[in-house]
Amino acid sequence: MTSQLLRRKPVTAEPADGLTRSIGTFGLMALGIGATIGTGIFFVLTTAVPEAGPAVTVGFVLAAVTAGFTALCYAELASTIPASGSSYSYAYATLGELVAYVVGWCLVLEYAVSSAAVSVGWSEYLDQLLGDTLGWSIPAALAAAPGAGGVVNLPAVVLVALCALLLVRGASESATVNAVMVVVKVGVLLLFVVLALTGFDSGNLTPFAPLGIAGISAAASSIFFSFIGLDAVSTAGEEVRDPRRTLPRAIIGALVVVTVVYLLVALAAVGAQPAADFEGQTAGLAVILERVTGASWPGIVLAAGAVVSIFSVTLVTLYGQTRILYAMSRDGMVPAVFSRLHPRTRTPVRGTVLVALFVGALAGFLPLDFLVDLTSMGTLVAFAVVSVGVVVLRRTAPDLPRGFRVPGYPVVPVLSVLFCLYLVAGLSGTTFALFAGWLALAAVVYVTYARKHSTLRDGVDGA
Template structure:
């Protein structure tokens, strides 16, 4: 049986923070989070962050331009990939039930430097995700009012600056709720989640009345060269196409796989649920149950939407639309009023996604701050409410400024690459922790280790390779900035590093 490695067993960039140290830190008075969430809260949180406006658009885009009716399989493949990674998250969360998600897990297995990198990636995912979706929330708010005949501009002029006021509104509301308490914000988010799931189910039921079996043929259309945007531009090609020299293709098997890469965006966010592990009651049992139940419900909803979408109209008709979405399908069958329902559903859907991403961003920064890799003052929690007020307010201000004052559309794919890179390291980390700390109790264990974690990592890498070269270039720049910040600040202020330095000073005396 493996024994607990001493804190000084690994030094430098590979120094790890023991599981016991992480759990002990979560009990510190000034940095202690309140445990208040149950299985239902986690399930609804997973649905809240995964079922957004994308359920009404991402499947239509993938069907029209990549997979045809085979987009149903694309969703299943994306769900399997997400599910494999989530199993790894569930094992870690039941073993190390503290905030920080993949950052904390990597710190315990592969060392401080990789933990910093993955924490930096998660900041990228949650920051860009919250900003992009807050921006779209403002746009959808104006769309909803227009659908009901009330014009409402989504921007206002402040001198020479155009301000998107919607993002400021929604980010401010949820920042206040999250400061007041995680359970309160979870309850509010649950109400919105129930409403949007009801809208999705309504759309699915109505759509089934217009399904024609002939629209599912051919189920996987014959492959053909891609001729639209990204076919020849090196920056907009997938990295796989750029490196292999393969011509980008539509439809066929590779189109179906490319569709899986695209619709994977629909499952982004389940890793954020793991960041709340320190605020969960009985986390060893609650975390796995809540995560898997949420993933199962989300997968079922997405597959049903894909079945209805591709059965209502031919994928060729969707492809002829400039911006294919679920409303397009209803308009093509003459149900124009459905656009109003879908617009409201998209607005409500985005609302809860923003809330969970703001929560995740704050918890990641909170964990890195508690370890000294970011300023320790950010890890202070409210004695009364048990929430990290400082970092939550800071996260809200930064997200609101980015979403309200900049064009965030160019950052959309950055959300995917940040998440997938975290998935890869967590999948590998499960294998490492099984070997180094086999003595730790695990309420949930990934089956068929190391096969399933390796398969998870490989599938995630494949999806990453299907992102554009421009996304990879921006990702590289973000990583370079992160490395500079680590060596300029984090490495010198690391609590683990300082503890090891203190040990070295004490050693000669003893």
């Protein structure tokens, strides 16, 4: 049984008849930016600023440093193991089946919950946009989950359905649409920065950290939810041209763009509005612009940009979810339906539909604050495993061709793990309990299904 749990997948294994390689460097970097910008910046300040105050900017730096260390580790493993499945595939090749299976379930949790969370945020900005332009609001019963004062968040469900329809058409089409949306969202956020800075008041920055280090740590743990797009880049490993060069460039390039935009937006926001006003605020960035300018048009532009931006985030996180399940299904870890490709589009159509149904249910019936921390937990665990995987693969397979090597090895992977653990410690006890329940469910599925259907069940060990 022990050997079964530790068996590893061959590093060089790649299916002869799989996904189509159609995405270049810019398209892949846009995929990472698209999955990241909008995931949190449009609404995470509502929960992070009440915890950290104006020191939320420090929380963003802490989250960015953690993401930076991890991005370097991702870049090395992605250039060494250019396969779909991201950190699941990396763990399978370096740490064995059991760790890979747990990481896979963390990624399923991360992408499903984050897709639902950003869909809920999209609903808020859509409602703001409709109110500013048409003077009409979505009925409360159809605009929020039961725990947030409604019956069902219908706009969030509709968004998930639209993204699923686009994904089943093909990866290159989805990447093209996403690239256009990325240009729009970055432009809108830079407009926010310029306008919000005109209302900058240094008095809003005091007290800078009302809850001290504990508040900053808690905020940073929630903010890390905003950096999951880095993982989304590596889920496209089998659909990228020249993956050993393209993947590292796209991962690092996306991180640089995202970090700069996040810090500018956070600084402008806390400078333009007192920290106490962020709590419970919906469509917060649009509201800030309306207050600063005294006009409605900047808020309308921001809300419209958020609607476009968050659409692209949902599109990419759903894409990542389907590719994680595709890789796990191909290895026998989950049912084969998730790896069946449509003969024309070469996309996992049935798996995409099933994912959309699950995510749509989460988005429609769970409130936003319930979803954010759970996403951060899954992301941080997966990121830590990737960093450990770099060290293991350097020792077990030092001669493998690597398109990129982590600078400052082994210090950077160790720091990545420590930073991830530090942010995990800042999450709530409820989040830990829910995560434990999720892993218990994973254990049941492994014992009853995955262990018997694993493609390595005959004892193949290729590491």
